[in-house]
Amino acid sequence: MELTQADRQHLDKSKQDTGSLGNTDVGLKYDSGRVAHDFSCIHSKDLLPAEDGEEATKHFLQELVNILLAYINKSLKRSSKVLDFHYPHQLKEGLEGFSLELPDQPDNLEQLLVDCRDTLKYGVKTGHPRFFNQLSTGLDIIGLAGEWLTSTANTNMFTYEISPVFILMEEVVLRKMHSIIGWPEEDGDGIFCPGGTMSNLYSVLLARFHLFPVVKTHGMSAIPRLALFTSAHVHNLIIFTQINTTFWFLSVRGKMISSELNSSIETAKSKGLVPFYVNATAGTTVYGAFDPLNEIADICKHHGLWMHVDAAWGGGLLLSNKHRVKLQGIERAHSVTWNPHKMMGVPLQCSTILVKKKGLLQECNQLCAEYLFQPDKHYDVSYDTGDKSIQCGRHVDVFKLWLMWKAKPEHSNVCFWYLPKRLQSILPSPERDRELHMVAPKIKTKMMEEGFTMIGYQPLEDKVNFFRCVFSNPATQREDVDFLIDEIVRLGCEL
Amino acid sequence: MELTQADRQHLDKSKQDTGSLGNTDVGLKYDSGRVAHDFSCIHSKDLLPAEDGEEATKHFLQELVNILLAYINKSLKRSSKVLDFHYPHQLKEGLEGFSLELPDQPDNLEQLLVDCRDTLKYGVKTGHPRFFNQLSTGLDIIGLAGEWLTSTANTNMFTYEISPVFILMEEVVLRKMHSIIGWPEEDGDGIFCPGGTMSNLYSVLLARFHLFPVVKTHGMSAIPRLALFTSAHVHNLIIFTQINTTFWFLSVRGKMISSELNSSIETAKSKGLVPFYVNATAGTTVYGAFDPLNEIADICKHHGLWMHVDAAWGGGLLLSNKHRVKLQGIERAHSVTWNPHKMMGVPLQCSTILVKKKGLLQECNQLCAEYLFQPDKHYDVSYDTGDKSIQCGRHVDVFKLWLMWKAKPEHSNVCFWYLPKRLQSILPSPERDRELHMVAPKIKTKMMEEGFTMIGYQPLEDKVNFFRCVFSNPATQREDVDFLIDEIVRLGCEL
Numbered sequence: 001m002e003l004t005q006a007d008r009q010h011l012d013k014s015k016q017d018t019g020s021l022g023n024t025d026v027g028l029k030y031d032s033g034r035v036a037h038d039f040s041c042i043h044s045k046d047l048l049p050a051e052d053g054e055e056a057t058k059h060f061l062q063e064l065v066n067i068l069l070a071y072i073n074k075s076l077k078r079s080s081k082v083l084d085f086h087y088p089h090q091l092k093e094g095l096e097g098f099s100l101e102l103p104d105q106p107d108n109l110e111q112l113l114v115d116c117r118d119t120l121k122y123g124v125k126t127g128h129p130r131f132f133n134q135l136s137t138g139l140d141i142i143g144l145a146g147e148w149l150t151s152t153a154n155t156n157m158f159t160y161e162i163s164p165v166f167i168l169m170e171e172v173v174l175r176k177m178h179s180i181i182g183w184p185e186e187d188g189d190g191i192f193c194p195g196g197t198m199s200n201l202y203s204v205l206l207a208r209f210h211l212f213p214v215v216k217t218h219g220m221s222a223i224p225r226l227a228l229f230t231s232a233h234v235h236n237l238i239i240f241t242q243i244n245t246t247f248w249f250l251s252v253r254g255k256m257i258s259s260e261l262n263s264s265i266e267t268a269k270s271k272g273l274v275p276f277y278v279n280a281t282a283g284t285t286v287y288g289a290f291d292p293l294n295e296i297a298d299i300c301k302h303h304g305l306w307m308h309v310d311a312a313w314g315g316g317l318l319l320s321n322k323h324r325v326k327l328q329g330i331e332r333a334h335s336v337t338w339n340p341h342k343m344m345g346v347p348l349q350c351s352t353i354l355v356k357k358k359g360l361l362q363e364c365n366q367l368c369a370e371y372l373f374q375p376d377k378h379y380d381v382s383y384d385t386g387d388k389s390i391q392c393g394r395h396v397d398v399f400k401l402w403l404m405w406k407a408k409p410e411h412s413n414v415c416f417w418y419l420p421k422r423l424q425s426i427l428p429s430p431e432r433d434r435e436l437h438m439v440a441p442k443i444k445t446k447m448m449e450e451g452f453t454m455i456g457y458q459p460l461e462d463k464v465n466f467f468r469c470v471f472s473n474p475a476t477q478r479e480d481v482d483f484l485i486d487e488i489v490r491l492g493c494e495l
Numbered sequence: 496m497e498l499t500q501a502d503r504q505h506l507d508k509s510k511q512d513t514g515s516l517g518n519t520d521v522g523l524k525y526d527s528g529r530v531a532h533d534f535s536c537i538h539s540k541d542l543l544p545a546e547d548g549e550e551a552t553k554h555f556l557q558e559l560v561n562i563l564l565a566y567i568n569k570s571l572k573r574s575s576k577v578l579d580f581h582y583p584h585q586l587k588e589g590l591e592g593f594s595l596e597l598p599d600q601p602d603n604l605e606q607l608l609v610d611c612r613d614t615l616k617y618g619v620k621t622g623h624p625r626f627f628n629q630l631s632t633g634l635d636i637i638g639l640a641g642e643w644l645t646s647t648a649n650t651n652m653f654t655y656e657i658s659p660v661f662i663l664m665e666e667v668v669l670r671k672m673h674s675i676i677g678w679p680e681e682d683g684d685g686i687f688c689p690g691g692t693m694s695n696l697y698s699v700l701l702a703r704f705h706l707f708p709v710v711k712t713h714g715m716s717a718i719p720r721l722a723l724f725t726s727a728h729v730h731n732l733i734i735f736t737q738i739n740t741t742f743w744f745l746s747v748r749g750k751m752i753s754s755e756l757n758s759s760i761e762t763a764k765s766k767g768l769v770p771f772y773v774n775a776t777a778g779t780t781v782y783g784a785f786d787p788l789n790e791i792a793d794i795c796k797h798h799g800l801w802m803h804v805d806a807a808w809g810g811g812l813l814l815s816n817k818h819r820v821k822l823q824g825i826e827r828a829h830s831v832t833w834n835p836h837k838m839m840g841v842p843l844q845c846s847t848i849l850v851k852k853k854g855l856l857q858e859c860n861q862l863c864a865e866y867l868f869q870p871d872k873h874y875d876v877s878y879d880t881g882d883k884s885i886q887c888g889r890h891v892d893v894f895k896l897w898l899m900w901k902a903k904p905e906h907s908n909v910c911f912w913y914l915p916k917r918l919q920s921i922l923p924s925p926e927r928d929r930e931l932h933m934v935a936p937k938i939k940t941k942m943m944e945e946g947f948t949m950i951g952y953q954p955l956e957d958k959v960n961f962f963r964c965v966f967s968n969p970a971t972q973r974e975d976v977d978f979l980i981d982e983i984v985r986l987g988c989e990l
Contacts, residue, residue, distance in 0.1 A: 044902035047636040049571050049624070049970035057636055058564055064640050065560050068647045069553055076544050088655060088878050091663055100660075100667050100897075107901045112637065115901065116644050119894065124657050126650045129544070134657060136888060139649050141542040141552055142607065145559050147646035149611050152563045154634050154842045155621045160583060161943070162619050162629060165595075168586055172595050194689035194844075197886045221720055341888065347649045349689075349890045374953055374960070376933070378940035383583050391692045393631060393836065395844045395890075399614065402595075406602045406610065407539035438871070445873035448656070458869055465869070475544035 037063065039109035047109075060109055067117055072139065075125040076475055078483075081451035082131050083124045091122060098122065129475040130453035130483060135285070135313055135342045138473035142407045143347045146400025157192070157394040160383035167383055170398045173405065177338060177354055180318050182331030189361050190354040191388050192397045196312035199337035199353040200279070202390070204228065206335060206355060207277040207306035209364040216364065227268040229305075230279035231256045231291065254289030256280060262299050277306045282327050283314025283343075286460050286468055288413030290314060293329030301332075309333040312351070316343025316472075340401050343472050350397045361388040414469045418443065418488050420495040437464035443492045453484050532558065534604035542604075555604055562612055567634065570620040571970055573978075576946035577626050578619040586617060593617065624970040625948035625978060630780070630808055630837045633968035637902045638842045641895025652687070652889040655878035662878055665893045668900065672833060672849055675813050677826030684856050685849040686883050687892045691807035694832035694848040695774070697885070699723065701830060701850060702772040702801035704859040711859070722763040724800075725774035726751045726786060749784030751775060757794050772801045777822050778809025778838075781955050781963055783908030785809060788824030796827075804828040807846070811838025811967075835896050838967050845892045856883040909964045913938065913983050915990040932959035938987045945986075948979050 037059040048057045074080045086095060094100070098118035107115075125131060127139030153166075160167045170192060178188030193199055208215055212223040231254075265275045278300055280291040293309060300307040309330050315338030317323040318330070330336060334356050341350040355361055366387035375381060386392065417436060426432045440457035447453060457467050469484065532554040543552045569575045581590060589595070593613040602610075620626060622634030648661075655662045665687060673683030688694055703710055707718040726749075760770045773795050775786040788804060795802040804825050810833030812818040813825070825831060829851050836845040850856055861882035870876060881887065915934060921927045935952035942948060952962050964979070 044637050044899075048567060049622075054568055057567065060636065061560065061564065061640065061643075062557075064643060065556065068644060069556065071647060072543060072552065073549055086659065087874055088659070088663060091659060100663050102667065102671055102897075102900050106903050109902075112640075112898060112902055115898065116640070119644065119660050120648060122660050123648055124650060124659070126648070126657065127544075134651070134653075136649075136651065139647070141555065142539050144646055144649075145556065145607075145611070148556075148559060148643050149563065149614065151639055151642035151646065151842055152566060152634070153615060153618055153621070154631075154639075155619060156629070156631065156843050158629075162621065164581065164583070164586060164619070165614050165617050168583060168595050172597060176597055194693075194890065195886045195888050198689075220715055225716055339888075347646055348651050348888055374936065376936040376960070378936070378943070379582055391690045393690050393834075393843055395689065402597070403607060403610065404539075405597050407604075407607055408601050441869065441871040441873070448873070465871070 039063070039113060042109045043106050063113055064116060067113065071120045075127045075139065076129065078129060082128045082454045083448065083451040084122060085448045085451050086122060095122065124454065127475060129473065129477065129480045131473060132455040132469045132484060134456065135470055135472065136348050137470060138345045138475060140345045140347065140404060142404045143345065143400045146403040147347050150396045150399045153396065155396065157396055158386045158392065160379060161377070163396065166396045166398055167385060169402045173398055173402055174352065174354065177352065181336060181354065183356055187356050187358060189358045190352055191361060191385060192352050194349050194395065195351045196337055196339050199312070199351050200310060202353040203308040203335040203337065204277060206360055206364050207308070210306065210360060211276050224274045227273040227275045228277040228279065229261060229264060229275065231281055254284050254287035256291040256296065258292055258295035258299060261296065265303055275303060275305055277308065279308045279310055282309055282311035282330065285313065286413070286458060287415060288313065290326045293327060297329050297332035307333045308335045310337045312337045312339040313342045315339065345472060345474060346401050346404060350401055365390055415466050417466045418492050420492050433464045439492060439495055440465040440467055442495055443488055446491045447487065453487055455484060534558070534608060537604045538601050558608055559611060562608065566615045570622045570634065571624065573624060577623045577949045578943065578946040579617060580943045580946050581617060590617065619949065622970060624968065624972065624975045626968060627950040627964045627979060629951065630965055630967065631843050632965060633840045633970060635840045635842065635899060637899045638840065638895045641898040642842050645891045645894045648891065650891060652891055653881040653887065655874060656872070658891065661891050661893055662880060664897045668893055668897055669847065669849065672847065676831060676849065678851055682851050682853060684853045685847055686856060686880060687847050689844050689890065690846045691832055691834050694807070694846050695805060697848040698803040698830040698832065699772060701855055701859050702803065705801060705855060706771050719769045722768040722770045723772040723774065724756060724759060724770065726776055749779050749782035751786040751791065753787055753790035753794060756791065760798055770798060770800055772803065774803045774805055777804055777806035777825065780808065781908065781953060782910060783808070785821045788822060792824050792827035802828045803830045805832045807832045807834040808837045810834065840967060840969060841896050841899060845896055860885055910961050912961045913987050915987050928959045934987060934990055935960040935962055937990055938983055941986045942982065948982050950979060
């Protein structure tokens, strides 16, 4: 398929947009003397494994890398916007020739490269120093390199047979995380999985199986009604494990009150329920609050309950000598969720479930399906992690973390309201709250339409909409926080 | 940290191993005239976002790409091995200086690049033309490009706000898949998720919620005991959804027998259970068998059951005019699992759950947590998919598929025993089966130790260990299959 004149103009324009590392820089140089490659006559079928596909593949991937390098540079420049906001209908209509629709005939590689540029152009630069919107921010170059290698290796974590190196790296990294938590060397097990929800799901499955192994063969109807306990400010992670369990929400200012936990457990017992599991949170999503882990551990011990710590967000603080005190008592947990893709800045996805008791994961989840795991293999099949996992294919999430850990073996949420001038003189009241509730959405609307910075807002319980500033982006400096505050004042002072 | 002499020799050796696209080719040229970059004095902290980190970042990533290109080329060469097998203890001891342990001081970038080379060197080349071992094989260059871009964008599928382009691409691709299944235009919903287990888990949650919405607020104890039905040869996908449900295994030669399904449903009812869900399989893991979908749809309709089709493996055949007949009746399903990372050759992970009834996913899974999804946003929040998903952070899996689909909008398991000479003259008997059972593991042991090709084996029901040859790798040609058979004969004839 030939490009139309309009397409080509669009392409030329996009090329100009790629910045200092676009075709005018690297693209022309790496092939000393030769002009940039013409991709308009090349199609996917001309790339490897096609015979003679080697050159085309090299040029195509190198051109892509030029586009990605230009994007990375632009993302980190304070002079560029965080986002170039468009409403859904605008993007769907096709902006400047960028069509999301799937064609009937194969596009050529030139068109695909244009699509790549446009995809980045209309996206959000999550690595920008002024992006404060999400718990996962920043773009770590070592982590990125790890991810490019992982996708090139394109294997899965099913068995040692097909992932020998990654399986052993997983073991090494998990062992390191166990020792950081403070578990004795003879303890410690775990697995990487696709996010905090899955990690927490594992913990509930483990706790239930540990208390009532019969659940594996006879299902929930063979065991009594269970009760699990979690704070109200927990991330939505825990909710979907609710099957046949009862929830108890306890909290004030984002922390669990241990005396209330204790009385809730007693109440549950008196109702004939069997308490079995407490989820303590180390770093809640909105306030970044830490539950009192030692007090909770005492209660769990007293009642014989499984203690899980959801440290998806806060786990990264364990690496800080100064801040790990916030997680004191975590070593008493039976299981821990810790997502390196949050505070540790590893590219998403990178999440772990860590289990104190060895062997339990395997016992709880194994199916002994010989057609999946052949016990008569020639190596030690205890390295085949597939039977620990509830997944079959499992993406390799460990390598980027391993590589980052080799590169830097050393290492919060601020929530606030902005009161426009008009509201500053009014005393706190339901009327003022009603007005205040509308301030953050209005500021964010303008902020996204302009695209220079990005921060999240939300209400929580009795508190009306407030901003939450997340600090986990290594590109962010003091001046960026000043910029954010100035922007909020500029956009909001007249509201 | 300075490299030791031994490290440096190892590095030199590794560089030589990178093949024709190593430093001797691209690495030296792209910087016209300058010698290859010295990474031994550069550390992670010198890369972006460090001031003046632009050049170092460019050189580091380009050197990485040289390593990856060399790997891709080598993977596709029949003269190279599929794997260079080592036992776990050998890799753990550190082969030729390749240490998996995490250091106490930051490694320099030269060491990290050596680690990247070694990681690939001791891994399995899943894109090799003679890799037949897994359902996910091959390395599609367009898909790879998509994955590199995705990891550079490093965002997540939570909201339109942070993934405007990817969220709309997901809508476009899902709509395309609905139309290929054959659902009317007004129907169709779905979501990308991290693998077939999750897709099937979604389908059970949906079916249960559809029948008993009360389960969402009151848990399993508020509803009767359920029964779900699936064939015995189903992938382990379905097993973990078993909570409070009953399993019925029905099969012969890998296909569900619909008359037996019907009587099993009647039996379940007579025992006081409530049948609610049938999982039909389109492409089983081992035999690649397809259940009779139309017959199953008739039974589901008669009993008012939810019909799910697990087409994780077989879904790709829907793109073939010749073969889609095997999935006739799939348009009558309530939900479908379809993993483009299997037969369609998209890099892992890329999996979907497709749902006929619009809105059900959201109704079933939404938490209405205002602190996560602010209803007072300035755009149409129905594009915020976070409330459809049981995850919070969700990796972007759609882009590589979208890009591949733009690049090529056009598009089987063979199981066998090898009988060594000695067994060929013996009539089938339990004695012969015992011997035959040990043949495949022995051949595979030698095969992996030599590393020239790779195929899986397993027993299934009354059948002793047999080989399963998977054809989904676009690099594989007729001669590679001949090679595989010759190898099996060579390695096995004397057994």
